[in-house]
Amino acid sequence: MDDLLKEIQTLRQAIALASPNDAQELEAFRIRYLGSKGQLKQLFSKLGMLDAAQKKAIGRELNDLKQFAENQYAAHRQRIQQSQVSTSTASEIAGVDITLPGEPLPLGSHHPLSIVRREMVRIFESIGFAVAEGPEIEDDWHNFTSLNMPPDHPARDMQDTFYLSRDPVWVLRTHTSSVQARVLESQPLPVRVICPGRVYRNETISARAHCFFHQVEGLYVSQQVSFADLKQTLYYFVEEMFGHHTRVRFRPSYFPFTEPSAEMDISCTVCGGKGCSLCKYTGWVEILGCGMVHPDLLRNFQIDPEVYTGYAFGMGIERICQLKYRVNDLRLYSQNDLRFLRQFIAAI
Ligand code: DAH
Numbered sequence: 166m167d168d169l170l171k172e173i174q175t176l177r178q179a180i181a182l183a184s185p186n187d188a189q190e191l192e193a194f195r196i197r198y199l200g201s202k203g204q205l206k207q208l209f210s211k212l213g214m215l216d217a218a219q220k221k222a223i224g225r226e227l228n229d230l231k232q233f234a235e236n237q238y239a240a241h242r243q244r245i246q247q248s249q250v251s252t253s254t255a256s257e258i259a260g261v262d263i264t265l266p267g268e269p270l271p272l273g274s275h276h277p278l279s280i281v282r283r284e285m286v287r288i289f290e291s292i293g294f295a296v297a298e299g300p301e302i303e304d305d306w307h308n309f310t311s312l313n314m315p316p317d318h319p320a321r322d323m324q325d326t327f328y329l330s331r332d333p334v335w336v337l338r339t340h341t342s343s344v345q346a347r348v349l350e351s352q353p354l355p356v357r358v359i360c361p362g363r364v365y366r367n368e369t370i371s372a373r374a375h376c377f378f379h380q381v382e383g384l385y386v387s388q389q390v391s392f393a394d395l396k397q398t399l400y401y402f403v404e405e406m407f408g409h410h411t412r413v414r415f416r417p418s419y420f421p422f423t424e425p426s427a428e429m430d431i432s433c434t435v436c437g438g439k440g441c442s443l444c445k446y447t448g449w450v451e452i453l454g455c456g457m458v459h460p461d462l463l464r465n466f467q468i469d470p471e472v473y474t475g476y477a478f479g480m481g482i483e484r485i486c487q488l489k490y491r492v493n494d495l496r497l498y499s500q501n502d503l504r505f506l507r508q509f510i511a512a513i
Pocket of ligand 1: 382383453
């Protein structure tokens with residue numbers, strides 16, 4: 166019986182080590198070990214010479230070995246079949262004619278607003294701005310009061326607000342200037358951030374107005390920041406975004422959070438300044454509001470305006486997108502019309 170056990174062990178080793186590499190070798194494996202005259206069969210035939218107890222013990226070993234050999238056989242067969250698949254041509258496998266033109270796979274694209282937002286972020290990051298974000302549901306302090314717009318301030322009328330509740334006040338933020346407040350209350354100076362995000366206003370939806378749109382806010386607060394720094398930063402932005410031939414002008418304006426304040430126009434990207442319907446025949450289009458951060462705003466965040474100064478600006482992403490891609494209807498951005506969206510595949 167010991168001899169038989171040894172034989173079983175030797176055979177198990179041989180089976181474990183065997184590695185047939187193609188269909189022919191696999192068949193040889195099967196015949197040698199599992200075939201009707203194979204080595205396993207031969208060992209089984211020796212069971213007859215044993216007494217009942219030995220028969221039981223050796224029988225178990227042999228059945229176990231047979232199972233092992235069958236498993237090995239199945240594994241080798243699978244491996245060999247797979248290697249055949251990878252070495253045969255596609256036409257052999259699927260029965261297709263690979264010389265026929267392929268079926269086009271639909272290719273997705275980024276939304277035009279995402280393309281422009283990413284480009285804006287890239288430009289400002291290249292000159293040291295970090296990206297900051299804030300919530301779209303805001304309280305009165307961050308959206309209005311801390312930005313120099315106390316409850317009865319007339320400037321609140323400039324923005325038609327969606328109120329979620331009146332007491333306490335919760336609003337859908339009307340501008341990304343609210344993120345200025347969040348940054349100033351939480352980050353150590355100096356800060357140099359841009360804040361891209363969605364904003365909401367209670368406007369009737371039309372080609373020129375929408376109840377939500379997107380802005381990028383900029384804020385730089387440090388020592389000795391001047392209006393010249395603001396202008397230079399915005400010149401750089403325009404040149405990167407629209408090209409060096411684009412002209413820029415600043416007009417004095419009013420915003421509660423900046424003093425002095427300005428609006429910035431660029432020469433019309435459609436007519437190059439000659440006058441067209443987009444620029445209402447002025448040759449200029451306004452793209453942003455900006456100014457030096459109001460001292461009162463700095464004080465709201467315990468920042469001494471005698472030591473620190475800063476500039477801020479805010480612009481609409483839709484407007485930049487309109488000027489870059491001539492999108493003439495704000496509603497297109499949120500209608501998910503594939504005929505519109507597909508035009509931007511090449512723009513990525
Ligand atoms: N928050 C203004 C708006 O939504 C845009 C703006 C103007 C932002 C001037 C600024 C700024 O930071 O300095 O119309």
